Each structure stands twice: as C-alpha cells, then as structure tokens.
Amino acid sequence: MTALTHSWFKDIDLKRLAEQAGTPVFVYSEAQFRKNLGRVKDAAAAAGLGERVELYIPFFPNSNPHVLEPLKDVDGVGILVQLPSEYRILREFGFEKFIVSPGHVSDREIAFWDETGHPTFLASLDEVAYSLRTDAPTISVRIDSLDSGKPGIKYGELGQLAALLKEYERDLEGLEVYCGSGNSLEEMVGIVEQVFSIYLEHFPTARSINFAGGHGFDYDAWTESEKHFDWHEYFRRIAQSAARMEIPEDVTFLFEPARDVLADTGALLLDIERGVITTPVSSILVTNGCRMLMPSAQLRDRNHNVAFLDSAMREITGGATTSAAVRGRTILRNDYILPGDVQVPEGVGAGCHLVILDVGAYCATQHMEFLNVPPAAEVLIAADGTMNLVTSAGGELDKWRHLLTEKTPVKQ
Numbered sequence: 430m431t432a433l434t435h436s437w438f439k440d441i442d443l444k445r446l447a448e449q450a451g452t453p454v455f456v457y458s459e460a461q462f463r464k465n466l467g468r469v470k471d472a473a474a475a476a477g478l479g480e481r482v483e484l485y486i487p488f489f490p491n492s493n494p495h496v497l498e499p500l501k502d503v504d505g506v507g508i509l510v511q512l513p514s515e516y517r518i519l520r521e522f523g524f525e526k527f528i529v530s531p532g533h534v535s536d537r538e539i540a541f542w543d544e545t546g547h548p549t550f551l552a553s554l555d556e557v558a559y560s561l562r563t564d565a566p567t568i569s570v571r572i573d574s575l576d577s578g579k580p581g582i583k584y585g586e587l588g589q590l591a592a593l594l595k596e597y598e599r600d601l602e603g604l605e606v607y608c609g610s611g612n613s614l615e616e617m618v619g620i621v622e623q624v625f626s627i628y629l630e631h632f633p634t635a636r637s638i639n640f641a642g643g644h645g646f647d648y649d650a651w652t653e654s655e656k657h658f659d660w661h662e663y664f665r666r667i668a669q670s671a672a673r674m675e676i677p678e679d680v681t682f683l684f685e686p687a688r689d690v691l692a693d694t695g696a697l698l699l700d701i702e703r704g705v706i707t708t709p710v711s712s713i714l715v716t717n718g719c720r721m722l723m724p725s726a727q728l729r730d731r732n733h734n735v736a737f738l739d740s741a742m743r744e745i746t747g748g749a750t751t752s753a754a755v756r757g758r759t760i761l762r763n764d765y766i767l768p769g770d771v772q773v774p775e776g777v778g779a780g781c782h783l784v785i786l787d788v789g790a791y792c793a794t795q796h797m798e799f800l801n802v803p804p805a806a807e808v809l810i811a812a813d814g815t816m817n818l819v820t821s822a823g824g825e826l827d828k829w830r831h832l833l834t835e836k837t838p839v840k841q
C-alpha cells in the first residue's frame with residue numbers, strides 16, 4: 430500500500446497537468462465530490478430519512494463554482510451562502526437552491542435576502558424584529574446552542590423570540606443550530622436531542638431543523654471509511670430520537686457539511702527544489718509552495734498526509750526516509766507549509782514533486798497575499814477524466830492588482 434493507494438490522484442496524467450497548469454496547483458476531483466455527496470445521501474436513505482434530509486454545502490470553504498457544480502444536479506442538495514457577492518456569482522453560474530446564514534448584518538442586507546425569498550437564518554432578536562416589521566416572506570433563525578461568541582440567538586432569548594413571533598402572528602420556517610466541530614458522535618446526538626427539545630418547547634410549527642456543520646473528517650487517516658464522518662450511525666440515531674420525541678414526519682432536517690464532503694476532493698501539487706538540507710538545527714525539504722497558500726494547516730495544527738513523486742510523476746515508496754519540515758519558498762522564519770515533519774524517502778530532490786492531500790476545504794480559499802506570494806492555479810478533473818483549468822494562477826504582480834499608478838485625492 431502506498432500513500433496514494435486510496436486517492437483518485439493516482440489516476441491523473443500529472444505530467445501533462447504540471448506542464449499545462451504549472452505548480453503550485455490545487456487539483457480537484459468531481460468524481461470524489463459526487464461520491465462524498467452520494468455517501469451522505471445513501472446513509473440518510475438507509476436510516477429512512479431519504480425524503481427528509483437536505484444538504485446545503487457552504488460556499489466559503491471552497492469558493493470555486495466550477496468545483497461545486499455537482500450541487501446543481503444532485504437531488505436534495507443546495508448551497509449555503511453568507512454574502513450577497515457569493516450569491517451574485519453563484520446565480521451567474523446557474524445555481525438555484527440556496528439557504529443563507531449571514532451572521533450579523535444591516536437592515537439593508539436583510540432586505541436583500543428577503544427579496545431573494547431564500548430561507549435566511551437571522552442571528553439576533555433585533556434582526557428578526559426588522560424582518561417581522563417589514564413582513565419578510567419567510568423567517569428563520571440561527572440559535573447559538575453553545576452560548577458562545579458565535580452569531581446566534583442565545584438560549585435565554587428563546588422565550589422572547591417565541592413571544593415576538595406571536596405578536597406578529599408569524600411562524601418560524603426553520604431553526605439552525607451549529608452543533609460544533611470537534612464533538613464526538615455521541616455528543617452530537619446529544620445536541621440533536623437538545624435541538625428537538627427547543628423545537629418542541631418553543632417552535633412546534635417550524636418546517637425544518639438545520640443542524641449546520643461540524644461533521645468531523647480525520648486528516649491523519651488514509652482509507653475513505655476511516656477519514657469520513659459516520660453518517661450511517663448519525664442518521665440512524667437521529668431517526669431514533671426523532672421518532673421517540675415525536676418530531677412530526679414532515680419536518681425536514683438540513684445539514685451543512687463542508688470538510689466531510691470537500692476535504693478529500695482536493696490535493697496540492699508542489700515542486701521540490703532540492704534534496705533535504707540538514708543542518709545542526711533541523712532538516713528541511715525546500716519546495717516552491719508557501720504556508721500562505723493554505724494557512725489553515727498551520728493555524729489549525731493540521732498535518733495533511735503527503736506523497737512523493739519522482740520527475741516522471743511516479744510515486745516514490747519504500748526505502749529509508751529522513752524526517753524533514755516542508756519549507757515554503759519565502760524568507761519568513763516560519764514559512765513551513767505543514768505544522769509537523771514529513772518522512773522524505775531517499776532520492777527525493779530537485780525535479781521531484783510533493784503532493785499534499787485532503788486540501789479541498791479551507792485551503793485555497795484561505796490564501797493570503799502576505800509575502801507577495803500569488804495564489805495557486807486550480808484544476809478540476811471532471812468525472813470523465815478530462816482536465817480543466819478553473820482558476821488561473823495569480824500573476825507575478827497579483828499582490829498589487831489594485832494599486833493606483835497615481836495617488837488619487839479623496840474628494841472633500
């Protein structure tokens with residue numbers, strides 16, 4: 430078994446890809462994305478929730494409309510947006526099924542969303558009051574089950590919310606509750622039951638309950654079954670709780686998974702610039718990447734799995750290895766792409782390549798312009814195997830694309 434045994438990445442003509450698109454390049458698989466969506470939907474059907482479950486994949490973790498195109502044709506699947514600009518671009522690309530979770534916003538922005546008619550999960554009593562006063566077509570709310578700093582109506586405000594709705598003789602369409610990432614499946618089921626209790630106590634006429642995201646993905650695992658969230662067990666338990674707590678069968682259940690359906694659809698291909706440099710201080714592997722291409726790895730202390738390719742793009746496996754840190758191409762002291770060391774096989778040097786796996790969510794979208802490093806290109810491998818450039822690499826002067834040639838006085 431090799432690092433790429435389980436990855437769609439091994440089937441690609443990487444030589445052609447690197448020649449045409451250059452490196453660094455993010456590569457995405459349509460087939461893997463469809464497979465991941467199918468896995469969640471199959472699990473819902475197996476638990477008897479097939480007709481009741483809707484998925485809304487958040488746009489911000491991978492903001493490429495080409496990559497997300499399958500969301501247009503898979504049944505029961507839509508897209509979650511948070512900004513009018515996201516909505517506008519997705520409409521231009523022909524997306525139609527949306528929900529909106531905008532955080533805290535102005536009256537003007539609420540009016541924009543109300544005009545679209547899509548369920549919009551408002552995050553405070555003040556924002557809900559505006560929608561009620563303006564006779565919004567539909568009212569949904571976001572509840573902060575963790576009573577944290579996250580946008581959302583707090584537990585202690587639910588009575589007030591119910592009274593406000595009553596005053597205007599309106600019902601909630603949906604309630605969204607973020608169940609929190611990093612929770613065990615058992616804890617997540619506990620939160621589901623809490624949400625059902627909120628529904629029953631305060632909003633028994635709501636049409637949908639939205640459990641948001643936070644469904645774990647194991648970046649250290651290699652096989653698909655180990656990496657992905659256990660949707661079978663999760664849905665089975667939700668179906669059990671819903672039946673026991675007598676949640677009406679026509680109430681739909683919404684989910685907003687990002688990592689679980691997107692992470693293993695992407696890989697980052699880099700050039701290795703020279704053999705491992707070992708000094709009395711450390712061993713480093715010099716690449717043409719940069720931590721600014723995917724800052725989430727360092728920020729979240731996430732060690733993505735990697736693979737090494739020779740100059741003919743064949744995977745290098747076996748033999749002795751040297752433990753080394755993956756160095757980016759800038760002078761910054763901590764320009765290390767991954768937080769930990771990788772095991773570099775003997776013989777890896779200039780002309781070889783490094784593949785960083787599971788970068789389909791929260792990676793290319795978080796690219797920072799710090800250090801003047803332009804963003805990487807993105808290539809989508811279609812389900813039939815054809816390759817398409819979907820984002821061109823940032824130009825050499827990308828960092829300065831909005832720089833004015835002349836200072837322009839701000840008008841008095």
Ligand SMILES: Cc1ncc(COP(=O)(O)O)c(C=O)c1O
Pocket residue numbers: 487490530607610641642643644645685686687688689790
């Ligand atoms: C409102 C909302 N929905 C969905 C998600 C996706 O979460 P995950 O990547 O854990 O599935 C997030 C992540 O920040 C979120 O804030």
